[in-house]
Amino acid sequence: MKDVFPGLKPINRRKFLSLGLQGGLALAATPALVRSLLAGEGQKLQVPDELLKKALATALKRGGDFADVYVENRVTRSILLEEGRFKSAVFGLIRGAGVRVIDGDKTGYAYTDELTEEKILRAAEVASFIATSGKKTQPVALKEQKRPSYIRVKIPLQEVADAKRMEIMKRAHEAALGYDPRIKMASIDYYDEIRDRIIATSEGVLLRSSLPLIFFIVQTLAVGNNTSHMGRERLSRHSGLEMFDELPPEKAAREAARESVTMLEAREAPAGKMDVVIQNGWGGVLVHEAVGHPLEADNIARETGAFVGKLGQKVAADIFTMVDDGSLPNYRGTTDFDDEGTQMKKNVLIENGVLVKYMTDVLSAKQLKMERTGNGRRESFRYYPIPRMTNTYIEKGKDKPEDIVASTKSGLYVQSLSGGSVNPTTGVFNFTCREAYLIEDGKKTVPVRGATLIGSCLDIITKIDAVGNDLDFGPGICGKGQAAEVTAGQPTVRIRGITVGGTRQRA
């Protein structure tokens, strides 16, 4: 049998290393370079331009405003080290294509697992039936475009031996168990993937790209003081294996272990309304949920969202500026262009408290007559794109984090959040704390058990009264019928009066 994975042959690795040395610097993995490296990791994504053209013509033969063809090849690896054993490893090879037609407000979509001319044209045919308006659009001739890349890779994943990945996992495992005797178990989950995309649209856009992604999750179980706590730390970037030079696995492991052990001492959390200080980093998930989702333009176009009709209005405190930026170098929410081919860029959504922009995809931008912001994303070829966040954060302010705590008489200090959700219509949101402390007389004191924070988005952004100068980010998975890789970020912030779901009635 023919070896369909020539990319793993040693010659390619040497060749790449020599390229890297000659350059003397980190290589920007341009799409062309990655493609040549990828040549065989999975079978090369080869769909002739001619077929893409035919598919677009078929898609629009019954009419419509817009059509696109999305072809994807995803090669994944995941390895689990748990209870001291490399328990399992999963290798995945998934490919397919989807064809979409937009006609007015309507979307027709069909996909196929088989990248044959027959099946791709069949998908185009099925999608074409949505068009009934009679509006005809002639597809623009496809012209392949090159775009700047925000993803720089030094050590390409497809060149890395599995033993190397496992070595990194072992380092994390040992660091976790070595942190404290109360750490009884560690679970190290390593995942990486390479996603190749071809995007062709009836507007003549033709793009090819290849995106590496690493997701590394450490969980540690601490047992003691008559309770248990599972701590967690996650690392993720669109990057090569050099991610672990900048973000050492041991550090992540010790962080998870520290959380686990600390929370064994947690007391009951208070219940009721109080001031809450949220530490910088993944705490930004609060604005991701509470403000980000309601600012996705699909629910604005449908006129159901909490922020409908509020463009240009003051919706938040003066010190509150919120940004979505899919072009931050190598961040988990970054891509060179979204899954509809729109260029990534920095989008300021709320500027000094004033709502200035919604996050759009092709359809919602058309419906609202607004610009495309690069937020049209999809989980895979099995889904059509919808407006999604990328790297979403609260812009840094001027306050020192320690001053924010010191000026808070009493309340809750939230060091990390698990995650949360929001009803985008009503704006009612909730979050669960992973690690939180009481604030007493301006000091962070004892840890308290994971409590829920709840509130309403329109309310909470008016109650943010301190914004730190220490912006940081954390990686996560956002779900909205389909999954998306995101980061959430924020500096340390204080929210005045938010409801905390503890078990202890305050005096």
Add this chain to the structure above:
Amino acid sequence: MDYRAIAEQVIKICKQKGADQAEAYLASGRELSLEVRNGKVESIQEASSYGLGLRVISGHKLGFAYVNDFRPESLEETVRRALDFARILTADENNVLPDEPGVTEVRGLYDPGLSQVAMDRKIALAREVESLALKVKGITRSEGARYGESEGEIVLANSLGLVKSYKSSACGFGVGVIAEKGDQKSSGYESCQRRFFADLKPAAEVAKMAADRALEMLDPRPVKTQRAAVILDPDVAYAILGGIIQAINGERVLQGASFLGKKLGQKIASELITMIDDGTLEKGLASAPFDGEGVPTQKRPVVENGILRGFLYNTYAARRAGVKSTGNASRGGFDSLPGIGPHNFYISAGKMKPEEIIGATERGVLVKEVTGYGINPVNGNFSGGAAGLWIENGKIAFPVKGITIAGTAEEILNGIDMLGNDLDLNRSRTAPTLRIKSLQIGGE
């Protein structure tokens, strides 16, 4: 495509390449989903797809690979990848495949007529549920209505001679509406899922429920932070079931990561509580003749009159624990290794009518919505956001939003003092209306 032949062919290649044991799990199917908003079709998505998950064991080491490309060269590559991965892992003698040839007879999993129902009728159903919900006084907007269906076949074969397959189908529709009053916005949703198209509820019933949910939450009032009775509507049963399902996961128990791990045979809940895991329920949305690795499914009590009777196991965890698999190997799809999960999981019905439970409650909240992660399976702590209807003197007084409820699993499960008779087994994880005598509520 002949999926059985592919499965058997792949097993053969695995044996040739040196695998001690091999298992092929093929999932194939088609799906349709459509959305309607304000009477107009907004999207239609149709596709068929398939994929293979391949588990190999070599020297007690476990490798796994998946692929959705069934050309011979890709299948061979998948085998090689799985074996390569197996070689580098840690040997564990508990890595074995099951060899039970039987299947459980479960009726009503597949509706052969589903694909024969005309597309127009499916679109009409979504339109109807939306228009009926919009006609209800006070409802001002639609968030859209959906219809979706899927059907498919699972083929499972392993090198110990198992070859099993079954077909299943599911369909469902639902609607979301908004009630507006001044600055207030309140949303309500309802949906209905069934195995058979003919079993779907009438659109009018679903529409009314969605509209009622939006309307009943208008003009909420704040409540003080306090302890009071908490009645959970069947819609929010997941808030307590999710954490329990994770805590009875046999592998989690072995890892010492479950608050129920050392409670086997002990009282963990009020005597009113019996919890059943049932993979055999006729037309059940989580029923199947065999689990994710081919072990026949069963119906078994996990909690009986408050006593914890057992955990859920797949073959690997069962062997580690020295017990038999309970037929609870679960698969997220062809692309995942068998984990552990429940089938139809529910709290058995009690005797009280829901209105009797409300009538017997002096002060408390009938919870209609819970947000958050539910019970923490590791330590049993619970905290969630909630909304519902406040009860005073046995009567519904006003809606409440933006409250929290919190406690521990022990406090919640042992605190259940009333259990409703309104169990609806058309849902796969459910409970009747139940009352927790007293729980901490966070408000003003």
